[in-house]
Each structure stands twice: as structure tokens, then as C-alpha cells.
Amino acid sequence: MRPTPTTARTSPARRVEDAFAALHGADGALLVPGVVAATTATLLALTNPGGHIIASDQTSDPLRGVLTQELSGLGRTVTFVDCTDADAVLAAVEPATQVVHTPSLSDPLMKPAPLNEIAIHAQMNDLLLVVDNTALSPAELRPLETGAVVVIEDTAPYLDGWSDVGAALVTGLDRCLPRIAEQCARLGGEVDAWAAHLLERSLSTLQLRLTAQRDGAERVAGALRTHPAVRQVHRPSFDESPWALETHRGFGGLLSFEVVEGIRDLSGVLAACGPEGDGTRLATAARLPAHTTHAHLSERVRREAGVSRRLVRLAVGLDDTDALIRRLRRALDAALRQSEGGE
Numbered sequence: 001m002r003p004t005p006t007t008a009r010t011s012p013a014r015r016v017e018d019a020f021a022a023l024h025g026a027d028g029a030l031l032v033p034g035v036v037a038a039t040t041a042t043l044l045a046l047t048n049p050g051g052h053i054i055a056s057d058q059t060s061d062p063l064r065g066v067l068t069q070e071l072s073g074l075g076r077t078v079t080f081v082d083c084t085d086a087d088a089v090l091a092a093v094e095p096a097t098q099v100v101h102t103p104s105l106s107d108p109l110m111k112p113a114p115l116n117e118i119a120i121h122a123q124m125n126d127l128l129l130v131v132d133n134t135a136l137s138p139a140e141l142r143p144l145e146t147g148a149v150v151v152i153e154d155t156a157p158y159l160d161g162w163s164d165v166g167a168a169l170v171t172g173l174d175r176c177l178p179r180i181a182e183q184c185a186r187l188g189g190e191v192d193a194w195a196a197h198l199l200e201r202s203l204s205t206l207q208l209r210l211t212a213q214r215d216g217a218e219r220v221a222g223a224l225r226t227h228p229a230v231r232q233v234h235r236p237s238f239d240e241s242p243w244a245l246e247t248h249r250g251f252g253g254l255l256s257f258e259v260v261e262g263i264r265d266l267s268g269v270l271a272a273c274g275p276e277g278d279g280t281r282l283a284t285a286a287r288l289p290a291h292t293t294h295a296h297l298s299e300r301v302r303r304e305a306g307v308s309r310r311l312v313r314l315a316v317g318l319d320d321t322d323a324l325i326r327r328l329r330r331a332l333d334a335a336l337r338q339s340e341g342g343e
Contacts, residue, residue, distance in 0.1 A: 012196035019203050020159075020169045023138035024151055029171035030181055031196060033189040035134065035154035036063050038168035040070070041183035042150055043099060046128050046176065049075030052096040054127075056083040056113075057305065058106035060293040086117040093121075099128045104143055105135035108256045108289040108313040109306050110234040112241050112248070119147025128176075134158075136252045139210035146247055149173045150180070155199060157285075157315045158252070161209055164198040167191045209318060213253030216284075216324075217316040223325045224257050229332040231310075233257045253316040256289075258308060259332070262339035266312060269335060272327035273314060284317040284324055 013031050021029040032038040043053060055067055057080040067078045081092045083102035100122050102113050115131060122129040130150045131143040137158040143151045150172035155165050170180055191199075221235040235255040238245050259266065266288060273286035287293075290309045294302055302308070316324075 012193045012200055013191060016196050016200045016203065017169070019200065020138075020153075021171050023203070023206070024142050024144055024171045026144060026151075026171040027174055028177050029169055030177060030184060031191050031199075032168045032170060032184055033191050034166065035132075035152065035168035036066055037184070037187050037189065038152050038170050039063055039101070039132070040066055041187055042130055042152060042170060042180050043067075043071060043076070043101065044074065045179035045183040046130065046150070047076055047098045050096060051076050051098040052094050053078045054083075054089060054092045054097060054100045055080050056102045056106065057081055058083075058103065058109065058111075060107075060289075061296050065296075083113050083118065084111040086114050086121060089118050090121045090125075093125050093127070097125070097127055099130055101130045101132070103132040103135060104141055105236065105251065105254070107135050107254065108234070108293070108311060110135075110236055110251070110254060110256060112236050112244055112251070114241075114243060115143055115146040115148065116243065116247060123147065135254055136248070137206060137210060139207045140214070140249045140252050141247060144172065150176050155202075157254070158206065158210060158213075159202060160199055161202040161205060162198070164202075165191070165195045167195065167199065210250075210252065212318055213316050214250040216318075216321040217251075217253045217255050217314075219321050220314065220316055220325060220328070221255050221257075223329070224255075227329060227332050229259050229263060229336040231258045231260045254314065255316070256311055256313040259310045259312070259335065260339075261310070263310060263335045265335060265338060266310070268331040269312060269328065272331035273312075273324070274317075274319070284319055285315045287313050289313050 017029040017031050021027060053076055055078050079092050081088045083089055084106060089100060105112050119129050129148045131148040132152050133141060133143050134154040152168060152170050153159060155167045221233050224230045224233050236251045270286045274284050289307050289311055290302055294307045
């Protein structure tokens, strides 16, 4: 934990760190200006030059660029594998491997990682498991309880409910945090007091908001599965992942869906969901991963990753779910008619 005078624990940043640590059942946490900085500092702190990192093949830019370029320049090597397959993770272990870094839920395909199983492999091979829990938050999953040593979360889309702050939080075992704090200090930057105050305000309503967003996402996913314009919906469930009953409360408010071939204009569907970056995380937001988070990849690599140009990613907010479903159905109806040559 970052060394600070006792009196400083009353500052907004320290209060946010304490609140986040408590949500994860940890003793300490770090508030860092950005998830890329937080992840970079963590991986540098937990590895040595010559060390090897296993990372999820669902990692997107800008973090993927940092892993493949900046970390390699600092003497680390990275192998990207499907971290939703514990056997694939185990097969990627090398003598120099030191860290496994995986999201708890891949984005945008929404596949949960079997953290319990990966943690067993990590412990047997003397590896450190670092989990990006952004897509679930501690309201849905506490990865430290599964065997992770460090947890990283972007403040979007859940911790910062009103989109006031761009930051990240790191928590984990006491033996790891001081080294991460030292690396964060070398990278520079800090979250100002007002932004920390706004984040503290959001954390107090996290569980309430996530419960509503989870329920809304389930209803939206159910409605999309029955629509003729939708080829596939990506939304995890306990039926498909029964092992998650031991670790998860739910799967958050994210989902994605792919429309049928022939539909090329998705502007109406995006408009029906509400534009991302509208100034509040309370509203539903949509994006096309092929044009945003995965735009740097070639068409072939995107297809291999399952990210087609017809894939829409939704972050369900706290707006009226019934109204959202009606708008989505109208937009999908219109897109389907247009693809079939109708008016």
C-alpha cells in the first residue's frame, strides 16, 4: 500500500482506496490515473527482465500495444492465449513465465475465465495471477477469493457511475502492492482530489446499480435472442458456466450480439441504444468493436478473434429497459427490411 501519513487517510483518494479494498476483502488498494498505467505498473512490478507473461488473446488496444511493444523493450515477453481455457493457459507456461494476466470476463465476446482452475495451475507453477475485473466489478466477483494476487479495474463502466473520472484501481495481496506503488510513482501522475471525491460517491451505490444493470442486461439479451435480425447473442449464464455459481453473483451489465449477414448499416441500432460518451454511465451505450477497440487488427485477425463488423457491444445502463427493448426491436426491424430491399 502507498506510504502516506496517517492524517492523509482522510483524503478523498485514500478513502476511495480503502473503500475499494473493502469491496474486494483486501487490506489496501491504489488509485491510478488510467487502466493502462495501472496494468503496466503491475506487470513491471511483478516480473523481471527476461520474464514471460501469459495474457488473454482478447486484450485490445491500447493495452495490447503496451504489452507487445513497451514491455518487450523492457525485456519481457508476452504470449497471448485463450484464457477462458485453463488448459490453453497451462500449455503456454514456459520456464521464464512469471505472471498470468486475464480479464475475468472477456470483452466483447463476454466469455468468463475459469479463475479457480487457472489459479490452481498458477500456484502449482509458482506463477502470479493478475485479473482485470473491469467487466464484472466486486459487486459480481471478488477474484482474490479465487486465488488471484492482484485485481485491476477501470473505473468505467461500473465504478464511476456518472462518467466523471478516468482512472483505475488496483488491489491485492500486501506483498504485491508496495512494488506496484513504486512502479506507479515512476510512471507519474495522480488522480486529483475532486475526481476522487466523485468516484467515492459512485462506489457507495455500486451494488445497487449493478443489480439493476444485470437484470436489464438479462432482459435485453432475452429479447435479442428471439429477433430474426440477430444471429447470436454473447451473454454468459450459470447454465453455460455452472462452475461460476461458486464464485460469481452474476455477469454484470455487458452483452454483445451479432446481426445476420446482409445487414450492413447499424447506425440505427447504435442510435437506439444511445451514443457512447453521452456524459453518463447511467444510460445504455453501444459501440462496434471492429471500429473501436479492435480497429487496429486486420480483417483476418478480427474474424479469428470472433469480432466481425456486425458485432454490437452493449453496456446496459439504468434507463428504462422496456423502452430500450422497443427501440432496439424497431431499429433491428428497419435494418432487416433494408437488407432485404424493403422500404
